[in-house]
Amino acid sequence: MEVNHFDKRARLAECKSQIAAALNDQNFSEVQLWLARAWDADPSAALSAWTKRTLDPVRDDFCLAGIKVAFLRAYTIEPAVALLTASAYTQRLRIDPFLGQFNTYAQELLTPGSDYHRFEADVTILALLTRVVAPELWDGFASRTESDTEKIVDRVCNELGTLMDHFRKHNSGYMVIHNLEPPPLLCLGIGDPGRPGGQRDCIQRINQFLRCEIDRRPGFCLLDMEHLVYGFGASRWYDEQRWQTIRLPMASDAVAVLAKHWLKHIGALSLPAKKVLVVDLDNTMWHGVVGEDGYDGIRLDDSPAGQPHRKLQQALLDLHHRGVLLAICSKNNHADAWQVIQQHPDMLLRPEHFAAVRINWENKSSNLQSLAAELNVGIDSFVFLDDNPVEQQQVRHALPQVRVLDVGKDASGYSAIVRDEIGFERRWVSQDDQNRGRMYAQQRSRRDAQAESSDLETYLHSLETVVERIDPDAAMLERVAQLTQKTNQFNLTTRRYSIQQINELSRANESEVLAFQVSDRFGDSGIVGVAILRFEPDGCEIDSLLMSCRVIGRNIETAMLTEIIDIARLRSCERIIGRYIPTAKNSPCADFYDQHGFVFANGAWELNCGQRSSVEMPAWIKMRVPPVTPPGQT
Structure with missing residues (x-):
């Protein structure tokens, strides 16, 4: 133990020294690397204090994003909040916290003018606790009648539903709700599990209520405390002495786990998603070097050498189905490596x-x-992801924007490192996300078709493109919000909207939210375009017009604009107003309005609705639209 403690102290000392040197050079990617290593070694209160002392003075330069987070709690969470705000620096994220008073979460939510509501949080963490929210389900359960427990479950569900209603009425941000965790020892012992109306069953019914409510309410997320405690181990999670003395029900190690899962939720809501995982092959995707060991010499079986790499492939396959694109970057003979990917019986991943x-x-x-x-x-x-530290450092130095996973030679941890990457967390996985890998395979087919065409127009006609305008329902609004949050290149105003803001815009009479789905002879590209319109008595303002990079270069944006003009004319608008707000990434659409006949005046681009002839539907695109009912008609 003394050796381990010494090793940890030595690692921390090295990390702190490297951080100081990198800060002196203003090499923030190196700061992030060494800070993450320090937190992997010792996610402690002491490191939390050191991190804040070191980085708080430079946080405006170091952090790439900031977010206001409110904590409404049924127990003492100050140690976890301190760990969270410090560890967020590993993601270059600045968290500005608001901490509600102990066990006043209901009053804070139900009082419109409370300090909490005035804070206007981007994200609210509602940290519930079974022994506080439903004390009758924690202690003394064995003496309750079935009628008692029914009333308790109904009461708790009604109270939680009321809190969610009040949150949405007064707050446009996100809420992350802890569900209820079962006690480590059930009152009825081994006779309780599986018993209808038992202690665990009652808690799970409340949790099922929360899941159903969150599914139907935009902007709510679930932190599954039941699963978190189970995965960590209930006997290790709970600390009854700390609960009795400071009303903190969990051990120190469990506090760090809670803070980490808070960060995953907050990161998924506030940080740009990582879209592509690029993977090496030899000794990463499989054990061995195919150029030296040959096709039959690499290991991907259940042997100690092969199993870690097979587990990594399963993790990669799961990410693929989550919408993360997979790519290969390997120094190898193409034919040797490709034979393994195509034919090896133990490969989980294939060319597609x-x-x-x-x-x-x-x-x-x-x-x-x-x-x-x-x-x-x-x-x-x-x-x-590459097992070679030389390759890791070369990429870090040449491309500091790339997130290089800090892995060593021990492949047994690769799958966990990949699964634990915050950039891959998705609050919600859409159908488009699940199909993204297939859509990019279709894109390769389109590129091949373009290479074989004599000219661009012939190629575009050959695609047989169909653009369908969709009035998004509740299930599609998440995808629309997702596009506003992550689309950069073709995004005229780059206004980011949450799911609840999109929901409000879609329901308001003075605004309209349009989604555009694109398909062609190679397949369905999914919902790739969004337009948000705001209406005034004589005009229509294009608040947002954006399009996925997957369909850039096919004049989809022109087809979208023709629909916008049709809708504006249907609403008797005399003019359409558009704005281009330049960013570091949206130069591809800088000339959009100019190229489509808009005139720049008074700080904005304007088009007279009578000038439809200046914007024509591309001849190679077929538009499909839902039936439109003019305002005031039913």
């Missing part, structure tokens, strides 16, 4: 799972840039 591939002898940073160009996404949305 990869959106793009670079198997050659070029340096990996150049290959990553080439992959970004092919996939038409920003290099800052890349995560790189």
Whole structure:
């Protein structure tokens, strides 16, 4: 133990020294790397205090994003909040916290003018606790009648529903709700599990109520405390002495786990999602070097050598189904490596799972840039996984925007590192996310067709493109909000909207939210375009007009604009107003309004609705629209 303690102290000392040097050089990517290593070694209160002392003075320069987070709680959470705000620096995220008073969460939510509501949080954490929310289900349960427990469950569900109603009425942000955790020892012992109306059953019914309510309410998320306690181990999670003395029900190690899961939820709501995971092959995707060991020499079976790599492939496959694009970057002979991917019986991943591939002898940073160009996404949305520390450092140095996973030679931890990456967390996985890998495979087919066409117009006609305007229902609003939050290149105003804001805009009479789905002879690209319109007595303002990079270059944006003009004319608007707000990434759409006949005047672009002839539907696009009812008619 003394040796381990010494090793930890030595690692922390090295990390702190490297952080100081990197701060002196203003090399913030190196600061982030060494800070993450420090937190992996010792996620403690002492490191939390050191992190805040060191980085608080430079947080405006160091942090890439900031977010206001309110904590409404049924127990003492100050230690967890301190760990969270400090560990958020590992993601270059600044958290400005508001901490509600102990066990006043209901009053804070139900009082419109409370300090909590005045804080106007982006995210609210509602930290519930079974022994506080439903004390009758925690202690003395064995003496309750079935009628008693029914009333208790109904009461708790009604109270939680009321709190959610009041939150949404007065707050447009997100809420992350803890569900209820069962006690470590059930009152009826081994006779309780599976017993209808038992202690565990009552708690699970309340949790099922929360799941159903969150499913139907935009902007609510569930932190599954029941699963968290189970995964950590209830006997290790709870600390009854701390509960009795300071009303903190969990052990120190459990506090760190809670803070980490808070960060995952907050990161998923506030940080740009990582879109692409680029993976090495030899000794990463499989055990061995195919050029030396040969096709039969690599290991992916259930042996100690092969199993970790097979577990990594399962993790990658799960990410693929979550909407993360997979790509290969390997120094290898293409034919040797590709034979393994195509034919090896133990491979879980096949060619169709990869959106793009670079198997050659070029340096990996150049290959990553080439992959970004092919996939038409920003290099800052890349995560790189390679077992070779030399390759890791080369990419970190050449491309500091790329997130390089800090892995060593021990492959047994690779799958956990990949699964634990906050950039891959998704609050909600849409159908488009699940189909994204297949859509990029279709994109390769389109590129092949374009290469075979004599000219661009012939190629565009050959696609047989159909654009369908959709009035999004509740299930689609999450995808619409997702597009506003992550689309950068073709996004005229880059206004980010939450799911609840999109929901309000779609229901208001003075605004309209349009979604556009694109398909062609190669397949369905899903919902790739969004327009948000605001109406005034004589005009229509294009609040937002954005489109996924997957369909740039096919004049989809022109088809979208023709629909906007039709809707504006149907509402008797005399003019359409549009704005272009430049960012570091949206230059591809800088000339959009100018190219479509708009005139710049008084700080905005305007088009007379009578000038429809200046905007024509591209001849190679067929538009489908739902029936439109003019305002005032039923």
